[in-house]
Amino acid sequence: MSPNPEWALTSGAFDRLLAILDEDRDAAAVAYGQLRQRVVGLLRWWGATDPDGLADLTLDRAARKLDEGASVARGDFGAYVRGVARMVFFEAARQPRPVGLVGEPLVESAAAEQAPLDCLDDCLAMLDAGDRRLVLRYYDGRDHSTERRQLARDMGITPTALRLRTHRLRIRLEGCVSSCLKRK
């Protein structure tokens, strides 16, 4: 799948990428993980079928270009990586891929419709009561901005901290439900 299978990430290239992210190597490693997650997000929003694999290709290629002498100002690094990701995405999109059922409604039996609810109930039960109340309230479908600001005030935390916490809970629930459905 790699557009350049002959090229492997070298430690020198990786070090150059880390150096751009942060002067401190440990902090740079953390920043690398965060950057990778964001590239995965971008690729997902573009509709990539393998966002994780393409994110790795993107960062490998960005590192290679830096190692080959590309110059990127610190403030332009986001745009630079975005450009590389876009190229990787287009190259992957040109590869033939299986025709899926994109856009088709989910048509399932009654039993199959019930299974995600049952799994979700089980997964919600595994959260502690406070987290369970929090995630259900945060995503309860009411006026988001007002309700969520109020919720953050009630909890004495920032809206950003609340958003991160509830999103993590949701990801955890999604993973739990997915595993549960595979077992059924």
Place this chain on the structure above:
Amino acid sequence: MTEAGLQAYLLGKLTEPEAEQLEARLLEDDDLFSQMETAEDDLFDAFARGTLDAGDRERFLERFGADHQRRRFAEAFVARASSRKVVPFVQRRWVELAAAAGLVIAVGAYLLPRGTVTDQASTATRSTPVTAAPAAPITPSVSLALGSSRATGAPAKVTLDRAAARVDFRIRLNPADKYPAYAAQIRSRSDLIIWGDVVQPSTEGGDLIVHATVPVDRLPPGTYEIAVRGGANAAALDDLGFVTIEVSRPQ
């Protein structure tokens, strides 16, 4: 950036230069990226709730239609999260006993004269000479307390005798939830509303109680959720909480 702006990006409604600029920022701005992730969650939920207009639904399906796993999760999640007012609830002694002992509440197993409909009334009636009036099923009372999640604890087990015509669910509310109007609903596990009505509050032994008197033929064996709603009037009710029951019939 507003949530509408973020969702416009996710639905492909921004121009290419706008999208490109936003994407570069997304790679550098933690806060903006987390906002976008939440906007994406909300978009899946909005699709599952059916609140997107036709154009946005089409755009959503073009971009995210193949993500069956997340769509399926969102459908289940909105069924649990929608319009729930989550209320912390202090468990009282009888609730604790019920939970700890897996109490089976057997109801309707006996017949009493017509008009004997409550525990208090039955005491009075028993001291009165019984007339020859034909027997009718009692409406027994089952005490329950609302929780904040359907998944909280084990369901209360309710055994309904076939002779019982109705069952009176005596539901204790959070004392802070005093409203002029209340309604109750019973939903099946697949979220079908199988019974619903306005219910009246009363204060019994210092507790705030509503009674939901439900025909037993609406409750074949199975698991149900009772939701109680309250508000300023019948047109403006919010969920106050819910309790799960497991109904069975004696063999």
